[in-house]
Amino acid sequence: MKRNFIKSALAIALFFSLAGCEHLMEPTKTLWGSSTRALEHARGDATVKTFLSGWEECFDKVLEIATENDLTVFVSDRHNLRIVLMGFSGSISTTEVGIFFSEGETGKTKLEIVSLSPDAQAAAAKLFSENLQKSFPEI
DSSP, rough: HHHHHHHHHHHHHHHHHHHHHHHHHHHHHHHHHHOOHHHHHGGGEEEEEEEESOOHHHHHHHHHHHHHHHHHEEEEEETTTTTEEEEEETOTTTOEEEEEEOOOOEEEEEOOOOOOHHHHHHHEEEEEEEETTTSSBBB
């Protein structure tokens, strides 16, 4: 009986993930540990930076900077314009930092850098601000 329950639960989870029902999958993601809901809710306290760049180039550059700095890319979601990283020094290795991208006026991209850890958020904002400015002017 327990085996049938597990198989049924897995089948239901697979169905909803393939059906694209994001709002139904959030509880499953929370249990699994891949939910970004807390970061989404904390966006009001984000460090905001705007760069003279299209969001695609900025997105790719953030991933490049993350790789160069040995950060773990937990989520790389071009559809929802977000990246979630872990591994910032001075923070617990599983502390998440979310970077949310918004298209502004033509050729401008707004980054919202947020974490539930103020130290991780400050470290991420400094790292990405300094490195992105090498490629794109900050506005």
